[in-house]
Amino acid sequence: MTAPSTTTTTAPATTSADTVVPVRFDFAAALKDSLKSAAIAFGLSIPILAFKTDQSGGDIFLTPRWGLVAIFVSIIFGVRLLQHAFMATKAYRLATPDPHQATEAVHAEPNAFQKVSRFGIPFFLGIAIGFPFLIYLIQGGMNESRYWVDLGILILTYVMLGWGLNIVVGLAGLLDLGYVAFYAVGAYSYALLSTTFGLSFWICLPVAGILAAFWGIILGFPVLRLRGDYLAIVTLAFGEIVRLVLINWVDLTNGGAGISSIPRATFFGLPFTAGEGGFADFFGIEYHGMQRMIFLYYLILALALLTNFVTMRLRKLPVGRAWEALREDEIACRSLGINTTNTKLTAFAIGAMFGGFAGSFFAVRQGFVSPESFNFLESAIILAIVVLGGMGSQIGVAIGAVVLVGGPEVLRNLGFLTAIFGAGFDPNEYRLLLFGAGMVAMMVWRPRGLISERQPSVFLKERKAISSAHVKEGHG
Amino acid sequence: MRWLQDPILDVQHLTMRFGGLVAINDLSFQAGRGDITALIGPNGAGKTTVFNCITGFYKPTEGMIALRKPDGSHMLLERLPGFSINWKAKVARTFQNIRLFSGMTVLENLLVAQHNSLMIASGFTFLGVLGIGGYRKAESDAIERAKYWLDKIRLTDRADDPAGDLPYGAQRRLEIARAMCTDPLLLCLDEPAAGLNPRESHELNALLLSIRKDHATSILLIEHDMSVVMEISDHVVVLDYGTKISDGSPSEIRSDPRVIAAYLGVADEEVEQVASEIGA
Amino acid sequence: MEIFVQQLINGLTLGSIYGLIAIGYTMVFGIIGMVNFAHGDVFMLSAFIALIFFLILTTWLGMTSIVLALLIVLVIAMVLTSLWGWAIERIAYRPLRGSFRLAPLISAIGVSIFLSNFVQVAQGARNKPTPPMMREVIVLFQGESGYNVALSYKQIVIMASTAVLLAIFWYLVQKTSLGRAQRACEQDRKMAALLGIDVDRTISLTFVIGAALAAVAGTMYLLYYGVVSFNDGFVPGVKAFTAAVLGGIGSLPGAVLGGLIIGLIETFWSAYFSIEYKDVAAFSILAIVLIFMPSGILGRPEVEKV
Numbered sequence A: 001m002t003a004p005s006t007t008t009t010t011a012p013a014t015t016s017a018d019t020v021v022p023v024r025f026d027f028a029a030a031l032k033d034s035l036k037s038a039a040i041a042f043g044l045s046i047p048i049l050a051f052k053t054d055q056s057g058g059d060i061f062l063t064p065r066w067g068l069v070a071i072f073v074s075i076i077f078g079v080r081l082l083q084h085a086f087m088a089t090k091a092y093r094l095a096t097p098d099p100h101q102a103t104e105a106v107h108a109e110p111n112a113f114q115k116v117s118r119f120g121i122p123f124f125l126g127i128a129i130g131f132p133f134l135i136y137l138i139q140g141g142m143n144e145s146r147y148w149v150d151l152g153i154l155i156l157t158y159v160m161l162g163w164g165l166n167i168v169v170g171l172a173g174l175l176d177l178g179y180v181a182f183y184a185v186g187a188y189s190y191a192l193l194s195t196t197f198g199l200s201f202w203i204c205l206p207v208a209g210i211l212a213a214f215w216g217i218i219l220g221f222p223v224l225r226l227r228g229d230y231l232a233i234v235t236l237a238f239g240e241i242v243r244l245v246l247i248n249w250v251d252l253t254n255g256g257a258g259i260s261s262i263p264r265a266t267f268f269g270l271p272f273t274a275g276e277g278g279f280a281d282f283f284g285i286e287y288h289g290m291q292r293m294i295f296l297y298y299l300i301l302a303l304a305l306l307t308n309f310v311t312m313r314l315r316k317l318p319v320g321r322a323w324e325a326l327r328e329d330e331i332a333c334r335s336l337g338i339n340t341t342n343t344k345l346t347a348f349a350i351g352a353m354f355g356g357f358a359g360s361f362f363a364v365r366q367g368f369v370s371p372e373s374f375n376f377l378e379s380a381i382i383l384a385i386v387v388l389g390g391m392g393s394q395i396g397v398a399i400g401a402v403v404l405v406g407g408p409e410v411l412r413n414l415g416f417l418t419a420i421f422g423a424g425f426d427p428n429e430y431r432l433l434l435f436g437a438g439m440v441a442m443m444v445w446r447p448r449g450l451i452s453e454r455q456p457s458v459f460l461k462e463r464k465a466i467s468s469a470h471v472k473e474g475h476g
Numbered sequence B: 001m002r003w004l005q006d007p008i009l010d011v012q013h014l015t016m017r018f019g020g021l022v023a024i025n026d027l028s029f030q031a032g033r034g035d036i037t038a039l040i041g042p043n044g045a046g047k048t049t050v051f052n053c054i055t056g057f058y059k060p061t062e063g064m065i066a067l068r069k070p071d072g073s074h075m076l077l078e079r080l081p082g083f084s085i086n087w088k089a090k091v092a093r094t095f096q097n098i099r100l101f102s103g104m105t106v107l108e109n110l111l112v113a114q115h116n117s118l119m120i121a122s123g124f125t126f127l128g129v130l131g132i133g134g135y136r137k138a139e140s141d142a143i144e145r146a147k148y149w150l151d152k153i154r155l156t157d158r159a160d161d162p163a164g165d166l167p168y169g170a171q172r173r174l175e176i177a178r179a180m181c182t183d184p185l186l187l188c189l190d191e192p193a194a195g196l197n198p199r200e201s202h203e204l205n206a207l208l209l210s211i212r213k214d215h216a217t218s219i220l221l222i223e224h225d226m227s228v229v230m231e232i233s234d235h236v237v238v239l240d241y242g243t244k245i246s247d248g249s250p251s252e253i254r255s256d257p258r259v260i261a262a263y264l265g266v267a268d269e270e271v272e273q274v275a276s277e278i279g280a
Numbered sequence C: 001m002e003i004f005v006q007q008l009i010n011g012l013t014l015g016s017i018y019g020l021i022a023i024g025y026t027m028v029f030g031i032i033g034m035v036n037f038a039h040g041d042v043f044m045l046s047a048f049i050a051l052i053f054f055l056i057l058t059t060w061l062g063m064t065s066i067v068l069a070l071l072i073v074l075v076i077a078m079v080l081t082s083l084w085g086w087a088i089e090r091i092a093y094r095p096l097r098g099s100f101r102l103a104p105l106i107s108a109i110g111v112s113i114f115l116s117n118f119v120q121v122a123q124g125a126r127n128k129p130t131p132p133m134m135r136e137v138i139v140l141f142q143g144e145s146g147y148n149v150a151l152s153y154k155q156i157v158i159m160a161s162t163a164v165l166l167a168i169f170w171y172l173v174q175k176t177s178l179g180r181a182q183r184a185c186e187q188d189r190k191m192a193a194l195l196g197i198d199v200d201r202t203i204s205l206t207f208v209i210g211a212a213l214a215a216v217a218g219t220m221y222l223l224y225y226g227v228v229s230f231n232d233g234f235v236p237g238v239k240a241f242t243a244a245v246l247g248g249i250g251s252l253p254g255a256v257l258g259g260l261i262i263g264l265i266e267t268f269w270s271a272y273f274s275i276e277y278k279d280v281a282a283f284s285i286l287a288i289v290l291i292f293m294p295s296g297i298l299g300r301p302e303v304e305k306v
Helices: A027-045 A066-095 A112-139 A146-171 A180-197 A201-223 A228-248 A279-283 A290-315 A318-328 A330-335 A340-366 A376-389 A394-413 A415-421 A427-445 B047-054 B082-087 B106-112 B115-121 B126-130 B135-152 B168-180 B198-214 B226-232 B250-254 B257-264 B268-277 C002-032 C039-060 C066-096 C102-123 C153-175 C177-187 C189-194 C199-225 C234-247 C252-272 C278-292
Strands: A051-056 A059-064 B007-018 B021-032 B036-040 B062-068 B074-076 B091-093 B186-190 B218-222 B235-240 B243-248 C137-142 C148-152
Touching (some): A027 A066, A027 C066, A051 C039, A051 C102, A112 A146, A112 A290, A112 A394, A146 A340, A180 A340, A201 C278, A228 A376, A228 C234, A228 C278, A290 A340, A290 A394, A290 B126, A318 B106, A318 B115, A330 A340, A330 B082, A376 A427, A394 A427, B021 B218, B021 B243, B036 B047, B036 B198, B036 B226, B047 B091, B047 B186, B091 B168, B106 B115, B106 B135, B106 B168, B168 B186, B198 B218, B198 B226, B235 B250, B235 B257, B243 B250, B243 B257, C002 C039, C002 C148, C002 C234, C039 C066, C039 C102, C039 C199, C066 C102, C066 C199, C137 C153, C148 C153, C153 C199, C177 C199, C189 C199, C252 C278
Parallel strands (some): B036 B218, B036 B235, B091 B186, B186 B218
Antiparallel strands (some): B062 B074, C137 C148
């Protein structure tokens, strides 16, 4: 983004004929354009909005709902008109210099990362660690905070998945649309190992990670020479194949019905049960169902922080620099003696390993896994988290996860809207609709994500963030 | 005729075909150890294709490319996988259209070039992640080496800037420094002076001469700028339409009528003009 | 033998639907180099548009001639779906032109999620059946075991209209100035703009044509299967994309050829191997083709310049 021109020399007060100051707001033109948009919106809403197909038995019939179309069209009209008004004012403001301009330094502002990192990282970490207590205080009780701790666990799971995928997409520049396959491998590894062999979570966790990494290499190997969108599509195909095999291989996976009664997590051998020998009994405290939840919360927090720690460490190691170099220019990498095949495979394997860890956590949390938890939408959400956060930026990915996973939860609390839209209105239905629209809006608004600057892994004198204009997105 | 007695690179009967197109036809030449060898020829003569064969980006259709190590052993470059040509055979290269890691800092570019030795020092990542082993020491050595080259190409002040931010001439120098950080025996430069102004190209000559003097690195370069070629090279090989038309010292080349004809067509009256231009 | 011929007919019918969708992928990829991930959902949307108009015409306006109704539905679906194609390009892709390379792909995934959920919210999650229509069949021959090899009217309509529309479309792309502009934009967008080609308009028109052909496919799909649901976009979309890649992405005859091949593979796979794994087969073919012959059957190989 270029800074707005600060070299405008026209004096603010003069309105001589040759100075081009945009008209403040051309109402007629804006109206015309808004009407045009409204007409298009009308065209789009026929017939999908205007008629609803209803079934009774085998018959299908139509119910017209022109009122809805009218609301939709007028919303589009209004939004478009407001947009015109806003843009015109903004253009006017930019074109008329203000008195402070001459003394304002253009690039002195700290970049987004610096702004976030100075206070943000300790702040976020503090919030994350103290979250169950904060919620306990705010909600005033264990049972009341259940929903929030559960949401925290969900968000942290996605933070971890985002960080894992960030290694593949953000650092190595390999676009992976099938990341959920490794999540599934991890989840099913734990589910199968614990239900068939009775192995404990702490043994299964590393095994699941290793199996996922192994699958990362197996699936990564054939796609090494693919680039760009092709790589994305093949990884998508692999993700879908894994899911379809999980559905159809009933002997092993119990098919679409999934695997249930997976052993729950234990506190290093102590189950979270009310009776003798349980966690509460051992520590001599009163049993509460939330104890397991809080344990799970800290478990996923620890796993996520492990992912982050390892990734930060890897970035400063030759393999991490080779990933980033690979994203920048694969041919130059080869000419410098870097084995690009192995470098890509390590990125796939390590990213997959963290996906596998997250997967076995998912299984232990839910106590149930089924193929439907690992569909393409999950991959899309994880990828959207990475891209919204800013590829390669750890804190950005964490923010992305909070926004994309926590944001839709706001919809649950919009019950008052039923007063406007009628009793049948369920805001939760619109979760994915808004999610899709949000993905588009975010790409249009900030294609490089919230934190697009890259932090160098090493410096001689001064650490300067690198503007996204230079950072490449990789061939795959 | 040093290149015949102690060649570092021996290219024999190299042929490269793309479908029906013959880009290089039965090319044989040697580059001497410690020499600066220039590969020249009109546009489309096949010079970059020769480079791509030497550095493993193309597999030659026929022929042999042997690199002779100082201990006398041979490595056949056409049989090595692409990345081994740098790592095992110690051949480094630059590119005609600069290929820096533009989103990484200048210093990071030079550290990526030392990937393989750092990789060993970090215990192939396993020890490095755990923070044990001598990685810290190896990295500071690598930074020292990078600093040496930064000093040499006068970019120390810009070490923490992204490589993509550098002006063109500095990018060319950085690419050479990056290739030198891999500690090569043979450095292949694809038009290093392209786009440089006269002062920069003069500096480039000094840099290349000092690389030859201070390091055990021989240089093979493609160049159109005759001032660079004539001034610094010890040996010139001239290509046209994929075949070698002349091979010798700069003074022999500049008076070779076949070379002049290849560069300007065969009109006799123009030959003289060329001769005077190149100062023959 | 009889089963083979019957599956051949079924496969070609299915293949022509895939081929029509594949053209949208191949054209968009050719001109702006992106996988229009939302194209499968545009196809699904068009099937819904067709369904609703078919109901309007037959139940409300009492039209008795199914063929005439279908013809009108086809035209309306093409027009309205084109509008969707145009709007999607305008809102979700055009602002991203020349931006970060991943951005359009992510945006397209967003559009895809949006469209399928929009249809779900607006029309409900249940499968939508059409009233039964065109159930007549022509028995081609009877096998010894009493198995009839039949060609249904539906199949004739689908294959015939595919052929006719492809011919029209072929003329459009090969012989008109629009086609020339498209090919110029494929080669070099900047140069085309310098020579006075309205690049934005050409790209818009590409999306419009792609959407119109998807609408034909959507209408035919509805006619053939008699049922549509909001999540019917993804899998046919992926299969059509496979077809586009198999035929050689960027190549129009390739897209049709690829569609027919994928249609045949799918029907034969279902008939002779296992119906459960038919989507696995489709995805595997996609992966295998992209990995081992990324330039497809009729595409030109991409050469990497050093």
